[in-house]
Amino acid sequence: MSELTTLQKWLTxxxxxxxxxxxxxxxxxxxxxxxxxxxxxxxxxxxxxxKIEIYSKGYILRLLECMEAEYPALNKLLGQxxxxxFVKAYLVQLPPNSPDLYNLGEAFPAFLKASQPxxxxxxxxxxxxxxxxxxxMFERCIAEVSRIEGLExxxxxxxxxxxxxxxxxxxxxxxxxxxxxxLQFPLVDFIQHVYNDLEPEVPFKQDSxxxxxxxxxxxxxxxxxxxxxxxxxxxxxxxxxxxxxxDTANACxxxxxxIMADLILWLPVAxxxxxxxxx
Amino acid sequence: xxxxxxxxxxxxxxxxxxxxxxxxxSHLMQNDPVVDWFEIISxxxxxxxxxxxxxxxxxxxxRPIVMHGVSMxxxxxxxxxxxxxxxxxxxxxxxxxVWISDHLCWTGVANINTHDLLPLPLTIESLHHVASRVNQIxxxxxxxxILENPSTYLEFESSxxxxxxxxxxxxxxxxxxLLLDVNNxxxxxxxxxxxxxxxxxxxxxxxxxxxxxxGPTDCDTYLLDTHDQPVPTQVWKLYQxxxxxxxxxxxxxxxxxxxxxxxxxxxxxxxxxxxxxxHLPNVPVYRTSADAVSNPVNHQMQATHE
Numbered sequence: 001m002s003e004l005t006t007l008q009k010w011l012t013x014x015x016x017x018x019x020x021x022x023x024x025x026x027x028x029x030x031x032x033x034x035x036x037x038x039x040x041x042x043x044x045x046x047x048x049x050x051k052i053e054i055y056s057k058g059y060i061l062r063l064l065e066c067m068e069a070e071y072p073a074l075n076k077l078l079g080q081x082x083x084x085x086f087v088k089a090y091l092v093q094l095p096p097n098s099p100d101l102y103n104l105g106e107a108f109p110a111f112l113k114a115s116q117p118x119x120x121x122x123x124x125x126x127x128x129x130x131x132x133x134x135x136x137m138f139e140r141c142i143a144e145v146s147r148i149e150g151l152e153x154x155x156x157x158x159x160x161x162x163x164x165x166x167x168x169x170x171x172x173x174x175x176x177x178x179x180x181x182x183l184q185f186p187l188v189d190f191i192q193h194v195y196n197d198l199e200p201e202v203p204f205k206q207d208s209x210x211x212x213x214x215x216x217x218x219x220x221x222x223x224x225x226x227x228x229x230x231x232x233x234x235x236x237x238x239x240x241x242x243x244x245x246x247d248t249a250n251a252c253x254x255x256x257x258x259i260m261a262d263l264i265l266w267l268p269v270a271x272x273x274x275x276x277x278x279x
Numbered sequence: 280x281x282x283x284x285x286x287x288x289x290x291x292x293x294x295x296x297x298x299x300x301x302x303x304x305s306h307l308m309q310n311d312p313v314v315d316w317f318e319i320i321s322x323x324x325x326x327x328x329x330x331x332x333x334x335x336x337x338x339x340x341x342r343p344i345v346m347h348g349v350s351m352x353x354x355x356x357x358x359x360x361x362x363x364x365x366x367x368x369x370x371x372x373x374x375x376x377v378w379i380s381d382h383l384c385w386t387g388v389a390n391i392n393t394h395d396l397l398p399l400p401l402t403i404e405s406l407h408h409v410a411s412r413v414n415q416i417x418x419x420x421x422x423x424x425i426l427e428n429p430s431t432y433l434e435f436e437s438s439x440x441x442x443x444x445x446x447x448x449x450x451x452x453x454x455x456x457l458l459l460d461v462n463n464x465x466x467x468x469x470x471x472x473x474x475x476x477x478x479x480x481x482x483x484x485x486x487x488x489x490x491x492x493x494g495p496t497d498c499d500t501y502l503l504d505t506h507d508q509p510v511p512t513q514v515w516k517l518y519q520x521x522x523x524x525x526x527x528x529x530x531x532x533x534x535x536x537x538x539x540x541x542x543x544x545x546x547x548x549x550x551x552x553x554x555x556x557x558h559l560p561n562v563p564v565y566r567t568s569a570d571a572v573s574n575p576v577n578h579q580m581q582a583t584h585e
Contacts, residue, residue: 002356002404003400003402003404003437004356004399004400004402004404004405004408005356005388007400007435007437008355008356008385008388008397009388009389011397012387012388012389012391012393012397015393015395016391016393038436039435039436039437040433040434040435040436041433041434041435041436041438041471043470043471043472044472045500045501046500046501048433050500051432051433052433054432054433054501054503054573055393055395055397055432055433057570058395058572058573058574059393059394059395061570061572062394062395062572062573062574062575062576062577063394065572065575065576065577066394066576066577068577069577095391095393096387096391096392096393096394097390097391097392098392099322099325099350099352099360099363099386099392100322100325100326101322101323101394101576102326102327104394146329146330147326147327147328147329147331148328148329149328150328150329152328152333214329217329217330217333218330
């Protein structure tokens with residue numbers, strides 16, 4: 001290993017490892033056969049360890065700010081101290097490996113889920129453990145929808161024909177930036193309150209069917225009726241509209257005709273919000 | 280705007296510019312940008328097909344754009360990240376930037392990216408290593424790379440070259456250009472006890488393509504490159520010297536935390552005109568005992584939602 005490689009591995013290991021600075025430096029010195037006070041030039045004002053600390057402290061503070069920006073509602077729910085504890089543990093387990101900062105928080109919901117106890121039954125446990133995971137999943141989806149390819153570059157098609165889907169349903173597709181979530185808590189109001197700097201109320205447990213999408217570069221998220229959620233989910237995964245209708249009818253245990261009748265009323269809304277589009 | 284091509288790798292003096300930041304998207308979509316050009320953080324627009332790219336597309340249609348990266352990791356001993364360079368080139372094809380810049384630093388090793396600009400030991404080994412990588416990058420991007428001097432908080436005992444010597448040799452070996460951050464010279468000069476003016480007098484001026492100005496933070500025993508304050512008098516003074524020695528190059532104000540409203544940002548960069556007339560603003564270096572963050576990057580994380 002070249003001297004440059006050794007120095008870089010030595011300094012990186014100190015920066016990204018948890019623990020007290022002196023312990024981290026000692027462990028890195030031992031592992032890489034480096035003596036920090038022989039490697040780092042001291043100055044009148046700062047020791048080698050103090051100079052390293054500027055980088056190790058900056059690493060955590062910088063990434064905490066990024067995670068706060070991606071997960072503002074979760075930060076609000078947990079409180080900054082607890083949020084920071086989870087983020088610090090996350091960064092220890094999964095140090096960033098991508099040049100893209102949007103990948104930094106990608107695995108955070110799964111990390112939170114894995115940090116929970118294996119079993120718990122009480123309502124209090126559900127609130128304590130499942131609510132933060134649900135919120136993290138929701139906020140991660142919002143971050144992803146804000147950046148992935150959407151429909152904005154597509155020319156409006158089907159314009160001039162007010163309801164073409166009544167006659168030709170083969171042209172209906174879900175937006176490429178549509179994301180669907182099933183959650184254990186209704187969280188739309190909670191997130192909206194946080195985004196608007198209002199005090200949110202912690203919701204009670206209740207199954208929630210969420211759609212997150214982007215239209216004209218603005219991200220929107222709404223709670224859907226169960227059949228609406230199943231229809232969009234089926235349309236994302238099925239080859240055609242009728243297959244999605246049948247899938248939805250089976251999932252919701254209602255007649256196909258009922259779904260089709262409801263769709264005639266709801267599709268203009270779904271098109272308006274950018275959930276689906278006409279090709 | 281003076282776009283006369285002068286001897287800076289044949290690149291123009293774009294005038295006064297600011298960084299394109301999401302806080303100002305709405306303002307910029309409805310108002311004249313006022314400034315001559317914009318610098319973007321490249322990584323913020325790679326794989327980003329949302330509102331940010333839409334704004335970038337608009338701004339690129341009315342003003343020159345320069346792409347400034349923070350994750351090329353030109354000094355890392357990891358293999359070059361070819362996927363990253365491919366995405367960078369794709370973005371360049373979309374933006375058509377006047378030039379592409381990054382930093383003389385490494386951001387991590389063993390596949391870790393600390394998202395910080397870490398210092399290199401300034402040795403002959405490092406020089407050969409960086410020069411080889413700069414040449415490869417320039418071949419891939421098919422244009423000269425412009426490299427910025429970073430703020431640093433530690434020096435290695437093994438260093439045998441001063442930073443200005445290292446940069447001069449790098450320019451000789453690769454033909455790369457320089458982005459002279461006079462605030463970083465000020466910060467590193469204080470932290471390591473060298474004379475910032477001597478540094479600026481001893482870089483190859485004909486290779487300086489761009490200058491950065493910014494406001495640092497005085498943390499008592501060291502200065503930190505926080506990009507969150509007005510530019511202090513000392514940095515303007517170094518700017519004045521650099522413009523005199525280079526014959527005039529593109530100027531960019533960096534402001535990445537506590538970002539002011541757009542008119543205030545523009546007013547700050549416009550101070551450069553007064554500085555060049557010999558009128559130095561009287562602005563002290565901001566002092567704090569609170570934790571401050573160098574190279575803030577969270578400004579890249581804002582979503583646009585209803």
